[in-house]
Amino acid sequence: DADVTQTPRNRITKTGKRIMLECSQTKGHDRMYWYRQDPGLGLRLIYYSFDVKDINKGEISDGYSVSRQAQAKFSLSLESAIPNQTALYFCATSADMYEQFFGPGTRLTVL
Amino acid sequence: GNSVTQMEGPVTLSEEAFLTINCTYTATGYPSLFWYVQYPGEGLQLLLKATKADDKGSNKGFEATYRKETTSFHLEKGSVQVSDSAVYFCALSRAGNTGKLIFGQGTTLQVKP
16 A cells, blocks of 8 residues: 555546645654645645644645644645646655655646 | 756657756755656655765666755766656755755656667
């Protein structure tokens, strides 16, 4: 089984809808991250969490919120989806500052 | 601020050719540097890293040297294979143990038989 899983893997939704993307990990890491990937822009950090009680904004947090339900679970929500949030979303975990382990990604399309 | 710049892609090579993907960075302090690889349909995975100046990271025939004087971390491989076709991302982690990565825009490599 994969160490970092994301659900759903693909999602098509309409403008204004609320969407939740979920991430679970079995690596036992305290640190979890949410990124979005856009062509030509690389990955950009949305939110990160260093433990269950610690949530921090990344460089592009506007329009997003997160919830760290447990050490193993970190969810990303789009409160009211808009078309420019169409992207590939990745969850990642780490035990330290040197290596992050990525999930397979969720492809989100907002119409 | 901190940033990473990679050479524009796509890069198309024949099998067994020599590969160089350029990466330069701007950062305060002494960041750690990374190359991540993304195979089609998958998430990113760490390819190699270097944590201080003059360190050489290496893995699977790839290598990169942390050059502080030129603020560079170029990725090289002596003989590429079709299976190396992927997107390669250069990244840095800022000093201070934050663990946050700053990525370059990615370079697509296509290796033809």
